[in-house]
Amino acid sequence: MSPASLASFLDQARTTVDSALDRYLPTPPASPALVCEAMRYSVFAGGKRLRPVLTLASADAIDRRNHDRPLDASAALALPAACAIELIHTYSLIHDDLPAMDDDVLRRGRATLHVVYGEGIAILAGDGLHAEAFTLLAREPPAEDPAIAARKLRVLRVIGEAVGSAGMVGGQAIDLQAAGQAPGHALTLTAETLRSMHARKTGALIRASAVCGAIMAGADRVLVDAIDRYAGDVGLAFQIVDDILDVEGDPASLGKTAGKDAADAKPTYPAFFGLARSRQLADECAERARQTLTDAGLTAGWLPAIADWIVRRRN
Numbered sequence: 001m002s003p004a005s006l007a008s009f010l011d012q013a014r015t016t017v018d019s020a021l022d023r024y025l026p027t028p029p030a031s032p033a034l035v036c037e038a039m040r041y042s043v044f045a046g047g048k049r050l051r052p053v054l055t056l057a058s059a060d061a062i063d064r065r066n067h068d069r070p071l072d073a074s075a076a077l078a079l080p081a082a083c084a085i086e087l088i089h090t091y092s093l094i095h096d097d098l099p100a101m102d103d104d105v106l107r108r109g110r111a112t113l114h115v116v117y118g119e120g121i122a123i124l125a126g127d128g129l130h131a132e133a134f135t136l137l138a139r140e141p142p143a144e145d146p147a148i149a150a151r152k153l154r155v156l157r158v159i160g161e162a163v164g165s166a167g168m169v170g171g172q173a174i175d176l177q178a179a180g181q182a183p184g185h186a187l188t189l190t191a192e193t194l195r196s197m198h199a200r201k202t203g204a205l206i207r208a209s210a211v212c213g214a215i216m217a218g219a220d221r222v223l224v225d226a227i228d229r230y231a232g233d234v235g236l237a238f239q240i241v242d243d244i245l246d247v248e249g250d251p252a253s254l255g256k257t258a259g260k261d262a263a264d265a266k267p268t269y270p271a272f273f274g275l276a277r278s279r280q281l282a283d284e285c286a287e288r289a290r291q292t293l294t295d296a297g298l299t300a301g302w303l304p305a306i307a308d309w310i311v312r313r314r315n
Helices: 003-024 033-043 050-067 072-096 113-117 119-139 146-163 168-178 191-216 221-248 269-273 275-296 303-312
Strands: none
Touching: 003 050, 003 072, 003 303, 033 072, 033 113, 033 119, 050 072, 050 191, 050 221, 050 303, 072 119, 072 146, 072 168, 072 191, 113 119, 119 146, 146 168, 146 191, 168 191, 191 221, 191 269, 221 269, 221 275, 221 303, 269 275, 275 303
């Protein structure tokens, strides 16, 4: 699949997701204007929209596998989950940038939320996005069909587990321990525990993003498991490339502070393996992801090209 066609899909998916997010986010007077404004400041600050793109691309891949063509109905079923995941991702970035966490002042090319609105409103905006995500998952799409309702329940569980203490929250806690920002002795990470930390902190939500698209498209257990394995490798590749870009990237194109991991002595893939081996590890992840798709008959659609895009990206 050509880069031009992938770029067209990515643009279309982002536009679809942004339009839906605009509809789904609360507005005054249902929510205080300040909270609405703060949430929208971060949600619409830009970004790759990787996670909702994966949700929609996975639904598309299942349609192509099961029906030999994409079905608009599956994309519509998966869209609320895609948006909910982006709300959760944005909440995690808001909280991650706080002084008590990574203490960063730049995100997606603009001042972080707590710099503009203060720490209190930033915390509340993040909390609000987290709650709105699960409200959206419960509400949309309306489901009188018991089969669709059952899919929604599975999605709620998948996302809840991905972002809870066993997933994203747990990974962030390990990160704080490794950085000496938590009570007790600092945690010394090995290469294996580094991978485990990122599988929770970054990988869990990326896996959930792809899996939820497959579930909402009606995939059976075998195909859901294949999508999960694919996304596990894609998520690891994404994190490795993120670590590489923190060393080599330009803040203007990254949209966030470069070199911060090294300055804070954070454990990263380049720190453990060096840049050359880290690039090789990312390529190996992408190759495994593509092979998983081939073995499952899921090569039609956008998922193989997304794996390549992730390891070649520059921001």
